[in-house]
Amino acid sequence: MLTSKKLEIRRSEIRENLSELAGIEKPSTDEIRKIGELDTEYRAKETQYRAALISEEEERKKAGAEIESRQETEWRNMVDDFELRQVVMSLDEGSAINGATKEIIDEMRASGGYQGMPVPYAVLETRAGETVASDQINPKAIRPTIDRIFPNSVAARLGIQRIGIARGDLSFPVATAGAVFGWADGELANVGAASKYETSERSLSPDNTGGAQMILSRKSLKQSGEGLEQSVRRDLNSVIGTELDRVVVSGTGADGQPLGTIPGAVTYGIDSTAIGAAATWAAFRTEVVAFMEANAISSASQVNLALTPAIWSDLDEALISGTAVSEWDRLTKHVGTPAVSNVIPAASAIMAANVQGIAPGYLGLYGGVDLIRDPYTKAAQGSLVLTGLVTADYTVPRGLQTRILTGLTA
Structure with missing residues (x-):
């Protein structure tokens, strides 16, 4: 005691x-x-x-x-013991769910908000070390374990943080004004006028819901074991991860989508610079200097960068006069290895930094995947249609942690 x-x-x-x-x-x-x-x-x-x-x-x-x-x-x-095939077979045939799978589903249902079977996002990971019987669906490659819904995506490489939210809004108060230092210009002089501490607020709300759909044929439903589980997991993981990655960068904020980084630049207070010239290290260095002058970073290595394959090609092709050193070599010497993806809009690049432990953006994922069964749409084929509903939102807490470059011509 x-x-x-x-x-x-x-x-x-x-x-x-x-x-x-x-x-x-x-x-x-x-x-x-x-x-x-x-x-x-x-x-x-x-x-x-x-x-x-x-x-x-x-x-x-x-x-x-x-x-x-x-x-x-x-x-x-x-979660490691969760069997997705139990969920699928229960939706198709009404078979009983047991073990860890039942415990997790019961616990998630206690939080409410699910019309179908709740599935944790972590279950969609393709796990390392799993084997597939030779007579079952056999993927050619098993990807390693991932710890996020977008493991190697642009969003993750830019430092965007994923937040799991059970329900309701999540707000981020951001300080916009505060203490001011001043010197007394005489023995009895004041050190300066006090400044009001002010904050603005960024919020994540459960207003945006999308769905991933897939059709399971009668043959695949009758095949047991790891094959079905791997197939369903891979498909859901791929389509959900790809779309979440896209909306973080380019979500329109309309038609049910969250407002992404580039379309929301004005709303989030992000500086966007139109270069109007070929991509060079000098162009990116100017933005690095701007980060430093805003006290966001103290070293170029603290910047995360994402750009298009075309820009990568231009940088790699452009050699410094009289040397075998390319603009790409100069860039990666200072900022590490940027993420290269066609998720980034053409002729554009995004630079972001984690400042004082605050991520440049937050992707809120509400609950888990709500897996809903539809045995009627493809009833004539004996197929089962599964819809995985995902509720998510995205926000940028501080615009000064992100900078956008546009007009990077060849």
Whole structure:
């Protein structure tokens, strides 16, 4: 038992004894002396109790972190045992779900908001080390374990952070004005006028819902084992991950889509520079300097960069006069290896930085994938149509952490 707990129990006993003695109408000399002793002991125990709380603070933090870590580990272990084929066969044939799969579904249902079968996003990962029987659907390559819905995507490479949200809005207060330093220009002079601390707010809301659909043929439904699970997982992971990646960069903010980085540049306060010339390291260096002057970074290596395959080709082809060094070599020497993807709009590039632990953007994913069964649309084929509903939103907390370049011509 912790020392603080023992002291707390003793203090409680002393208070009880004092309460009994205080109720005596005419206390004797011994009882008065006893009240004094208890009062002195209580004061001493009070001081000891405060000291014990201070000394045990670190121990409490470690214990709390251990409990939290244990809970996360237990959840991950359960997710590892989640069998997606149980969900599919239950939707198709009504077969019972059991084991870890049932526990996870029951726990997610307790949060509400699902019309079909809830599936954690982590289940869509293609796990390393899984084998497939030779007589089942056999993918040619098994990808390694991934820890996010967009593992190698542009969004992840830019430092965009994914947040799991159970329900409701999630707000990010962002400081826009605060303390001002000033010098006193005389012995009795003021150091300057106080400045009001102000914040603005960015929010993630469950207003944007999209769906991934797939058709499972009768043949695939009758094939058991890992093949069906891998196929469903791969398809859902690919289509959901690709679309989330796209809306983070280019979401229109209309037609049910979240507002992405480039279309939302004005809304989010992101600087967009029209270069109107061939891509060079000098053009990107100018933006790096702008980051530094805004106190967002102190080194070019802190910048994450994403650009199109065409821009990569131009940079790699452009050699510095009289050398075998390309503009691409100069760029990667300072900012590392940029993400090259056709998710980025033509002739454009995005630069982003993580500042003081704040990501340049946040992608909120609500709950898990809501897997809904439709046995009627393709009933004549004996096929099952599955729809995986995803609710997500995106926001940029501070525009100064991102810069956009456009008009990078060949």
